[in-house]
Amino acid sequence: MIPLWVALVGGLGAAARFMLDGVITARLSRSLPTATLIINVTGSFLLGVVTGWAAGGAEAVRAVAGIGFLGGFTTFSTASVELVRVVRVGRAPAAVALGVAMLLFSVAAALIGLAVGAAIR
Numbered sequence: 001m002i003p004l005w006v007a008l009v010g011g012l013g014a015a016a017r018f019m020l021d022g023v024i025t026a027r028l029s030r031s032l033p034t035a036t037l038i039i040n041v042t043g044s045f046l047l048g049v050v051t052g053w054a055a056g057g058a059e060a061v062r063a064v065a066g067i068g069f070l071g072g073f074t075t076f077s078t079a080s081v082e083l084v085r086v087v088r089v090g091r092a093p094a095a096v097a098l099g100v101a102m103l104l105f106s107v108a109a110a111l112i113g114l115a116v117g118a119a120i121r
Contacts (some may be wrong), residue, residue, distance in 0.1 A: 002060055006068040009110050013072025018064035032094060036075065043074035044106040048113020049120075056121045 015040055024035035047070045054062035079102060086095035 002063050005060075005064045006049075006071075009064050009068035010072035012111050013069035013074075015057045016069075017070075017075065031091075032086060032098060033079065036079045036082055037098060037105070039107045040074050040076075040079060040102055041109045043070050045109035045113040046070055047074070048110040048115075049117040050113075052114040052117020052119075054117065 020039060021035040024038055028034045047066050048063055050066045051069065056065070079099075081096045083099050086092075086098065
């Protein structure tokens with residue numbers, strides 16, 4: 001039953017990303033994929049919280065919320081394609097900077113999230 005919940009909730013995560021991406025893109029730069037940066041950093045933090053909290057044995061919650069919703073919410077493949085598009089329009093330095101920022105901020109957010117999740121466990 002858990003795989004079904006992971007799939008269903010993963011679809012909700014993807015839908016949430018789609019809607020949030022539209023809201024962020026309407027307010028910020030359309031020339032750089034800042035929405036994907038914000039979504040991936042936020043998702044990394046939230047996955048850290050879920051993982052840190054679920055370390056106490058809540059594996060079903062970790063699977064459904066972490067793998068399902070947040071797996072659908074965050075996106076490495078979209079980030080990769082968007083960075084390639086930035087390179088193709090002649091903005092390679094911006095693409096590299098954004099890619100490095102996404103990696104560093106996402107990892108930092110996950111670390112902070114793990115600490116928060118462990119603290120609320």
